[in-house]
Amino acid sequence: MLMENMGLCLDDRPDEGVFRVHRRVFTDPEIFELEQKYIFERTWIFLTIESQLPNPGDFITTWIGRTPILVTRDAKGKLNAFSNVCRHKGSVVQRADKGNAKYHVCNYHGWAYDPTGKIVDVKEHKAGQYSPAFDAAEHNLEPLAKLESYNGIVFGSMSPNVPPLDEYLGEIRFFLDLVMEQGPKGMEFVPGRAAYTFQANWKMQMDNGLDSYHLGSTHASFADVIQRRRKGEGHQEARQYDWTERFRGTGGSFSFKHGHSAIWSRPNEPFKRPIFPSIEEVKKRVGTLKADWMLHGRNTIIFPNFQTADSTALLMRQFRPLSVNQTEMRVWCLAPIGEAREQRSWRLRQFEDFFNPSGFATPDDSAVYEDCHTGAAGSGFDYLDGYGRGMMVQEKGANDVAQSIGINPVTSIQGPFEQSSETWHHPPHREWRRMMEAGLAGKEPY
Amino acid sequence: MERQETALKSERQETALKSERQEIALKTGAAENVVIGAAEQAWLDQGVDLLKREGMYLDLRRWDDWLSLFHEECEFWAPMWRSEDEMNDDPHMELSHLYYGNRKGLADRIIRIRGGRSPATSPMPRTSHLVGNVVALDTPAENRLRLHSSWTTQVFFPRQKLQHAYFGISEHLLERVDGQWRIMKKRVALQNDYIPSMLDVYCI
Known part of the structure; x- marks a missing residue:
């Protein structure tokens, strides 16, 4: 049906x-099959950040949906992205997560490509007695149809029919600036591979990244630990926030075009943020308004599978569907390049405490996704009621908060944090349906 | 083309050499010049016994007994892998799965386990720890042992009716304080760091 x-x-x-x-x-x-075709292979997907590949020859590997992707910086300093698949027999060419290579050599028959994707060696070509047709054809790595960066964040698209990245991201770029401009020399991923899986559909994470309603219940155990830490017990180095205070604060959200949303909360214990000791430098560089907003709690979803968060620690995450009921999560702790040791250590302890798969919060999120998936897989009632909070307080266009920061969202909300609107889940689901319908109708989505 | 092929060849060789150089940066491996006489063997046996108790207390959910094996000023460190071949080696500049500079962080884990309010931890996963391949990294002393070990922890998750084997290697620094052996440092290399939903202290 x-x-x-x-x-x-x-x-x-x-x-x-x-x-x-x-x-x-x-x-x-x-x-799930249609999502791969009509969403993941037809829109902008986050690939990496530019500072991961500072030098010529640097590369990273990642995925767009089910397609392995290789991103390189060539000798001229230009970024390139390809399907990381050998044109000869279809083997994955570059198998490392990250590194530096003059050539990417396939392990199977030794075909070699340079960082611009050009084939530089068909092994034992002369002895191969190829036809003129073979020699006339092009055998380079297949480039992604589109590759663009915004403020150091690199996105790629397998379809050429996408709007320019700036237009795709639109007004949510303000929130990406707040992530990428915290350091005077830019931002970097802190070394460490945080990868885990959960046995549930990827859209559970799409919703939950902006779900503040679940905090008090799913993370009750974390709240207990925090309560005890306030008495001087436990892991003090994590300098965790007082969540009771946060719930008493004010917050809000914006919905944007193309399925993106952002939520925010007023600065709560800003002195616990690792950039706080550097805030004067930040103000001088980006202005008082942006610096103040860097101290706000902020989470975003960039449709379909990329999120940023700066609520307990600054992070980027990507959730990749492996199958309808299995998702791979990559989480990156983001830090200013050249950050002082003391601040870096502080940042790490906050991040690990909450967001690690060994932390006090993330495993509980994964567990409830799995329970949701088990529940949703059964028969019975059709529609979920989890999208109704806050529907009566949504304003069309920019409210005064949006105006104060100079952005023009589709809708705005402001209210007590505990209002925990669910309207910010609407844009991704609406965009999801729009793209799926376009696909099924045989139309391009943009 | 020929020049290119030579360049490719050297690139391939370089890659091969690089992987030969790589060692797991846990500073483990049997130390040279370790001398084990009868006295040293007795101390080593005591250390091995402590490692076994560590696993046993977790399996039996004797959390307080487990915690008491650690010195109040202990360091508990499970670094993340930096790449396929290298581990992080600075807990203050790079990510760890777990890093606690003292025992208080480990006490937090028990609050979580006992509280029964964590969806990932209730129903409580059941574990079975095996520790082996214990090697003294320094000559055992009356009050100090540095030990390498390998471990595997089988975990059954009653909620999903799934199981997973976490495995890795560890290095322990044990010291005898007031007549009792205590863990002063524990460093854990989780070898299979592609984690199914969760990782907690009782999984390693």
Whole structure:
């Protein structure tokens, strides 16, 4: 039924105050296949940040959906991105996560490519007695259709029919600036591979990255630990925030075009942030307004599978669907390049405490996603009611907070933090349906 | 083309050499010049016994007994891997799975385990620790032991009815304080760092 009418995936009737998502959106293997084709292979996907590849020859490998991707910096300093697949027999060419290479040599038959993707060696070419047709054809690594950066964040698209990256990101760029401009020499990923999986659909993470409603219940155990730490016990080095205070504060959200959302909360114990000792330098460089907003709590979703957060520690995360019920998470702790040791250590302890798969919060998130997936996979009622909070306080366009920071969102919300609106999940789901419907109708999404 | 091929050849050789050089930066490996006489063997046996108790207390959920094996000023450090071949070696500049500069952080883990309010921890996973291949890295002394070990922890998750084997190697620095052996430093290399949903102190 859903496959014939993608419209049924969402029960979206804004005038009647209804927004519900069909459970099968999370559990249907056919929908998963279509997502790969009509979403992941047709829009901008986060690849890396530029500072991961500072020098000629540097490379990283990553994924767009199910396609392995190689990103390189060539001898001229230009970034390139390719399908990381040998043109000869289809083997993955570069198998390392990250490194520096003059050539990317396939392990199977030794075909070699340079960092511009050009084939430089078909091994034993002369002895191979190839046809003129073979020699006339091009055998370079297949480049991504689009590759662009915004403020050091690199995105790629397998489809050429996407809007320019600036336009795709639109007004949420303000929030990406707040992430990327914290350090005077730029930002870097702190070394360390934080990769884990959960047995649930990727869209659980898409929703939860901006879900403040779950904090008090899913993370009750974390709250207990924090409570005790306030009495001087436990892991003091993590300098955790007082969540009770945070719940008493003010916050809000913005929804943007192309499926993006951002949520924010007023600065809560700003002196606990590792950039706080450098805040004067930050103010001088980016201005008082931006510096102040760097001390606000902020989470974003860049549709479909990239998020930033700066609530307990600054991070980027990407969640990659492996199958309808399995997702791979990569989480990066972001820090100013050249950060002083004391601040770096402080940042690390905050990050590890909350966001590691060995932390006090993330494993509980993964556990509830898994429970949700198990629940949603069954039969029974069709639509989930988890998208209704805050529907009565949404303002069209820019509220005064948006105006004060000079952005023009589609909708705005401001209110007590504990209001925990769920309207900020609406843009990704609406964009999801729009792209799926376009795909099924045989149309390009943009 | 020929020049290119030579360059490629040397690139391939370089890669091969590089991987030969790589060692797991845990500073483990049997130390040279370790002398083990009867007295040293007795101290070493005591250290091995402590390592076994560490696993046993976790398996039996005797959390206080487990915690008491650690000195109040202990360092507990499970660095993350930096790449496929290299581990992080500075807990203040690079990420760790777990890093505690004293025992108080480990006490937090027990609050979480006992509280029953963590969805990932209830129902409580069941574990079975095996520790072996214990090698003295320095000549055992009456009050000080530095030990390498390998370990595997089988974990059954009753919630999902799934199981996973976490495994790795560890280095312990043990000191005898007031007549009791205590863990002063524990460094853990988690070899399979592609983690299914969660990792906690009782998984390693």
